Amino acid sequence: MSVPAKQPTILETIYAQRAKDVDMAKSTPGATPADLAALLSMHVAPPLIPLVSRLKQSPSLPALMAEIKRASPSKGAISLTANPAQQALTYALSGASVISVLTEPTWFKGSLLDMRLARQAVDALPNRPAILRKEFILDEYQIAEARLHGADTVLLIVAMLSQARLAELYAYSLSLGMEPLVEVNNASEMKIALDLGSKVIGVNNRNLHDFQVDMGTTSRLVEMVHEHDVILCALSGISGPQDVQLYREQGVRAVLIGEALMRAPNTSDFIRELLQWSEGKESDKQRTSWVQATGITSAPQAVALGEAGVDMLGIIFDTTNPQHTTPHTASQISAAVRESRFSRTLSQEIYPSAPTPKPWFTAQTDNLMSASRRPLLVGIFTTHTLTEIIHIVAHAQLDLVQLDGPSPLGWINHIQVPVVRTWDGTSGDITCPGFHAFARVKELQWARELEEVPGWPMPFIVATRGGGDGIEDIVQGGKAWAIDLDIGAGEDELERVRTIVKTVKNPRV
Numbered sequence: 001m002s003v004p005a006k007q008p009t010i011l012e013t014i015y016a017q018r019a020k021d022v023d024m025a026k027s028t029p030g031a032t033p034a035d036l037a038a039l040l041s042m043h044v045a046p047p048l049i050p051l052v053s054r055l056k057q058s059p060s061l062p063a064l065m066a067e068i069k070r071a072s073p074s075k076g077a078i079s080l081t082a083n084p085a086q087q088a089l090t091y092a093l094s095g096a097s098v099i100s101v102l103t104e105p106t107w108f109k110g111s112l113l114d115m116r117l118a119r120q121a122v123d124a125l126p127n128r129p130a131i132l133r134k135e136f137i138l139d140e141y142q143i144a145e146a147r148l149h150g151a152d153t154v155l156l157i158v159a160m161l162s163q164a165r166l167a168e169l170y171a172y173s174l175s176l177g178m179e180p181l182v183e184v185n186n187a188s189e190m191k192i193a194l195d196l197g198s199k200v201i202g203v204n205n206r207n208l209h210d211f212q213v214d215m216g217t218t219s220r221l222v223e224m225v226h227e228h229d230v231i232l233c234a235l236s237g238i239s240g241p242q243d244v245q246l247y248r249e250q251g252v253r254a255v256l257i258g259e260a261l262m263r264a265p266n267t268s269d270f271i272r273e274l275l276q277w278s279e280g281k282e283s284d285k286q287r288t289s290w291v292q293a294t295g296i297t298s299a300p301q302a303v304a305l306g307e308a309g310v311d312m313l314g315i316i317f318d319t320t321n322p323q324h325t326t327p328h329t330a331s332q333i334s335a336a337v338r339e340s341r342f343s344r345t346l347s348q349e350i351y352p353s354a355p356t357p358k359p360w361f362t363a364q365t366d367n368l369m370s371a372s373r374r375p376l377l378v379g380i381f382t383t384h385t386l387t388e389i390i391h392i393v394a395h396a397q398l399d400l401v402q403l404d405g406p407s408p409l410g411w412i413n414h415i416q417v418p419v420v421r422t423w424d425g426t427s428g429d430i431t432c433p434g435f436h437a438f439a440r441v442k443e444l445q446w447a448r449e450l451e452e453v454p455g456w457p458m459p460f461i462v463a464t465r466g467g468g469d470g471i472e473d474i475v476q477g478g479k480a481w482a483i484d485l486d487i488g489a490g491e492d493e494l495e496r497v498r499t500i501v502k503t504v505k506n507p508r509v
């Protein structure tokens with residue numbers, strides 16, 4: 001008696017079709033694997049932006065990954081005639097950090113052209129969203145295609161790949177400069193993603209074998225990433241502000257939304273509602289509560305300052321400065337700080353208020369201040385080249401870069417971490433959004449004079465002179481969100497820093 005064959009699930013069916021599609025594409029003249037390799041080696045692919053830092057620079061928490069989705073196997077047609085360029089631009093201008101474009105043609109009615117048009121529509125925007133190729137990726141060929149057509153990242157679905165294949169595709173994507181979004185649906189898949197070293201993990205609330213959507217899927221896996229430097233994203237089924245709010249409270253850092261956005265009668269209004277943008281409160285506009293200690297030269301000193309309550313540790317790389325540090329020592333400092341970093345539990349304290357439609361610098365500042373692990377490491381550069389900076393950031397695993405010397409505005413697009421720019425009071429417009437995430441001034445006076453946009457004081461890091469004179473003045477001035485102290489080598493330095501931390505964090509009102 002013959003046993004009836006098991007019906008393939010939708011994921012298996014899509015996989016089989018995509019495998020055939022890829023084979024066909026590979027034999028297309030001009031688009032063979034060798035052709036794509038040649039194009040990649042010519043560096044004709046458009047410039048990338050790094051997914052991790054783009055998500056960290058989101059103006060909202062959680063960051064929005066907005067999807068272009070014409071149709072789906074579970075819902076059929078959603079918005080067949082959508083214009084991907086228009087949709088992408090709307091998403092970008094409404095604050096999306098990532099634009100996910102479904103490129104699968106049979107069930108989702110997407111294409112690489114859709115993704116290319118989405119990229120082109122946002123390409124010239126300052127701090128444009130990252131472009132995600134949302135696909136059923138089973139071959140390096142699709143990743144090469146994605147890169148050449150303007151993606152910054154690709155989706156890798158754990159449920160669809162053997163562990164060995166997943167590792168190969170992950171490595172290949174990294175080799176093209178793209179940190180993938182790795183999708184999981186349960187604890188064992190989450191373990192695989194974590195073991196892989198994935199930095200951006202999406203939990204799909206939709207089971208891709210049977211279409212069931214369970215919004216608790218993400219919530220149940222949040223705990224597993226707590227000890228990892230991972231951006232956790234919730235994918236699928238998100239339809240309103242209550243879903244976003246719940247994930248925000250649970251510490252989810254990004255939400256990927258497709259159908260609800262594609263069906264919204266007014267996309268930008270719906271995004272405002274989803275993310276609970278509201279009017280800025282007075283309390284959002286004035287603060288001084290972070291302390292940066294600059295001139296760190298050893299690991300024990302860094303750890304002690306972290307324990308004293310310092311939020312950012314400045315490491316100087318300019319060799320003409322007596323307080324400078326070599327990249328080698330910086331990586332030792334970095335290892336010690338990462339080991340000792342205190343991790344806050346996720347609570348209202350870290351996610352203090354619903355995000356509001358804040359202007360660029362205020363939003364960057366608020367996001368940084370929600371970092372759950374501190375102190376953060378700031379590499380300070382004056383004369384280094386862009387290549388040297390990128391190399392040192394990677395080697396020493398720095399969290400921020402501070403540019404003290406003159407540097408082209410476009411560097412922010414190539415440096416993988418948020419950039420602080422020091423302003424000398426004259427050069428360029430320090431309040432121009434998109435070219436740096438944070439502004440640092442040496443004179444409180446300059447900070448006092450500038451607003452980011454009318455009604456919003458520009459948030460500055462203000463450097464103090466030598467012994468830290470004027471701190472009370474800076475704190476009371478309310479325009480600085482952080483003060484930057486020079487650290488000396490004296491024995492009583494730690495005590496001095498403790499006192500300053502106390503003054504800054506508990507100002508007299």
Ligand SMILES: O=C(O)c1ccccc1NCC(=O)[C@H](O)[C@H](O)COP(=O)(O)O
Binds near residue numbers: 237
């Ligand atoms: O959406 C589907 O029906 C689907 C079925 C089988 C495999 C994948 C599927 N969707 C891909 C996605 O993961 C979603 O497009 C994405 O997470 C957005 O979901 P939603 O906000 O629910 O549209």
